[in-house]
Amino acid sequence: MQELTAQEILSGLRDKNRKVLDFIYEDQYYRIRNFVTRNSGTGEDAQDVFQDAILVIFQKLRKEEITLECSFGTYLYSICRLLWLKQLKMKSQTKAFIEDTDDTVKLDDSLDVIHDKNERYNLYLKHFDKLSYNCQKILELFLARISSKEIARVLGLKSEQYVKKRKHICKEKLVESIKSDPEYIYYMNNNNFHKLKKL
Amino acid sequence: MTDNSYLIEEFLDGSLKSKGIQLFLQQKEKDLRFAEEYALRLEINEAIQDRELTEFREMLDDQRSRFAKKSPYLTARREVLKSWHLAAASFSLVVVAGGLWYILSNQSSSTDKIVSKYYKPASPGMQMRSAKINTEESLKEAFSLYRENNFESALIYFNTIGNQVTAKFYSGICYIELKDYKKAIESFEYIVEDNDNLFVEQSEWYLGIIHLMNKQTDEAIVQFNKISNSDSYYADQAKDILSYLD
Structure with missing residues (x-):
C-alpha cells in the first residue's frame, strides 16, 4: 500500500475516499486498539472510538481546513484518547489510570463539541430509522x-x-x-x- | 402536540406569517424550555438532512464489517509497517499463519528456518514514542542507518544512547538481525526488567522468538507460557505457538 502524507490523508477523508479510509484503518487501528484495550476497553470499544474519531475529523474538515503540526497518527490517537477518556468518565471509571501508548498532541475544544453533536445525531437517526x-x-x-x-x-x-x-x-x-x-x-x-x- | 411544539414546527417549516414569527421569537426569548425544545427540533431536522454525514457513516460501518471478517491481526499492515507495535503484530502474524504451518508440515525443519523464512524487519516510524527530546537526533541517525539495513552502524548509534528504552529495544532488533542472540536477549531482558515502558510486551514476545531461533524449545515454551498466561496482546498467538510446540 502506498504511503500517504498527513495532508493526503486529510484530503482523502474530506472526499470520502474509500482507499484512504482503508489506509487509515490498516495503518492506525492497531495503535488505537492497543490503547483502548490497555485502558479498560474491549476490541469493540476500540472500534467504536476509532470510528467516532474519524467522524469527528471528517466533520471538522467539512467546516474548515485542518493544519497538522504532528503526524496524522498522533492527531488521531489524541482524539481517540480524548473520546475514550470521556467514555470512561461516563462509565464512572474516573479513577481509571490512562496508560498512554503513543505521543499526544493538544487538541482544540471544537473537537469535543463536534463529537457531542455527532453523538446527538447518532441518537436522533437511531430513532428516525x-x-x-x-x-x-x-x-x-x-x-x-x-x-x-x-x-x-x-x-x-x-x-x-x-x-x-x-x-x-x-x-x-x-x-x-x-x-x-x-x-x-x-x-x-x-x-x-x-x-x-x-x- | 402541544401549542408550543406546534408553533416551533410551523416556524421550522417556514409556515408562519409575520405575526406568528414575532410570537415565536418572543416566546423563544423569554422561555428557556421553549428555546431548548426549538434547539432540539432544529437539530433533529439537521441530522435527518445531513445526507453526507449519513453516507460517510455508512462507509465507516461497511469498512468495519469488511475488516471484522479478517483476523484482527490481519489489519496490521505488512508492507509499510510504521511502528514496532505493528511490526510485532505483523511478525506474529507470519509466524502463526505461516510459520506454524511450516512446523506442522515439516517437523524436521529447524525453527531458525521458519524465522528466516518469515521474519523481515520493518521500517520504524514511531520510534520516538518513548524517547526524550534530547535523544531525538541520535535516534534519527540510528533509524536512518537502520532503514538502510545497516544494522551494525545503527547499533553504534543506539548503543551511544545508553539505556534509553527505545534505543535498547531497537538495539535488540539489530542484534537479532546480526544473529547475536545473546546480546539481543540482554537488550530485551533489560526492557522487561525495567517494566516501566511501552515495549515490555513486544520484548517478551521477541524473547520467545529468539528462543525459537536458538532452537531452545524448552525456554521458548516457558516464555510463551508466560505470555499466554498474561493479558498481553500476544497471549493468543503465544497459545497458538504453544499448541504446536507441545
Missing part, C-alpha cells in the same frame, strides 16, 4: 422543501392536508421516541448532552 417508511419519507421530503401536494402525489396519499397532518404526527413520534431514550435522559440529567445552542 425506527419510523415507518412513509414517516421517514414524509419528513425527508418536507425538509427538502418539497410541496405537500407533490409529497401526496409521490407517496400516494389522499390530500395535502393529510400530508401535513401525517408530517406532524411523524415528527412528534420521533421527538417523543428520542426523549424517552435512556441515553437522552442520561445526558440531559448530566447536562452535557443537549446544550442549548445560541440561535
Whole structure:
C-alpha cells in the first residue's frame, strides 16, 4: 500500500475516499486498539472510538481546513484518547489510570463539541430509522422543501392536508421516541448532552 | 402536540406569517424550555438532512464489517509497517499463519528456518514514542542507518544512547538481525526488567522468538507460557505457538 502524507490523508477523508479510509484503518487501528484495550476497553470499544474519531475529523474538515503540526497518527490517537477518556468518565471509571501508548498532541475544544453533536445525531437517526417508511419519507421530503401536494402525489396519499397532518404526527413520534431514550435522559440529567445552542 | 411544539414546527417549516414569527421569537426569548425544545427540533431536522454525514457513516460501518471478517491481526499492515507495535503484530502474524504451518508440515525443519523464512524487519516510524527530546537526533541517525539495513552502524548509534528504552529495544532488533542472540536477549531482558515502558510486551514476545531461533524449545515454551498466561496482546498467538510446540 502506498504511503500517504498527513495532508493526503486529510484530503482523502474530506472526499470520502474509500482507499484512504482503508489506509487509515490498516495503518492506525492497531495503535488505537492497543490503547483502548490497555485502558479498560474491549476490541469493540476500540472500534467504536476509532470510528467516532474519524467522524469527528471528517466533520471538522467539512467546516474548515485542518493544519497538522504532528503526524496524522498522533492527531488521531489524541482524539481517540480524548473520546475514550470521556467514555470512561461516563462509565464512572474516573479513577481509571490512562496508560498512554503513543505521543499526544493538544487538541482544540471544537473537537469535543463536534463529537457531542455527532453523538446527538447518532441518537436522533437511531430513532428516525425506527419510523415507518412513509414517516421517514414524509419528513425527508418536507425538509427538502418539497410541496405537500407533490409529497401526496409521490407517496400516494389522499390530500395535502393529510400530508401535513401525517408530517406532524411523524415528527412528534420521533421527538417523543428520542426523549424517552435512556441515553437522552442520561445526558440531559448530566447536562452535557443537549446544550442549548445560541440561535 | 402541544401549542408550543406546534408553533416551533410551523416556524421550522417556514409556515408562519409575520405575526406568528414575532410570537415565536418572543416566546423563544423569554422561555428557556421553549428555546431548548426549538434547539432540539432544529437539530433533529439537521441530522435527518445531513445526507453526507449519513453516507460517510455508512462507509465507516461497511469498512468495519469488511475488516471484522479478517483476523484482527490481519489489519496490521505488512508492507509499510510504521511502528514496532505493528511490526510485532505483523511478525506474529507470519509466524502463526505461516510459520506454524511450516512446523506442522515439516517437523524436521529447524525453527531458525521458519524465522528466516518469515521474519523481515520493518521500517520504524514511531520510534520516538518513548524517547526524550534530547535523544531525538541520535535516534534519527540510528533509524536512518537502520532503514538502510545497516544494522551494525545503527547499533553504534543506539548503543551511544545508553539505556534509553527505545534505543535498547531497537538495539535488540539489530542484534537479532546480526544473529547475536545473546546480546539481543540482554537488550530485551533489560526492557522487561525495567517494566516501566511501552515495549515490555513486544520484548517478551521477541524473547520467545529468539528462543525459537536458538532452537531452545524448552525456554521458548516457558516464555510463551508466560505470555499466554498474561493479558498481553500476544497471549493468543503465544497459545497458538504453544499448541504446536507441545
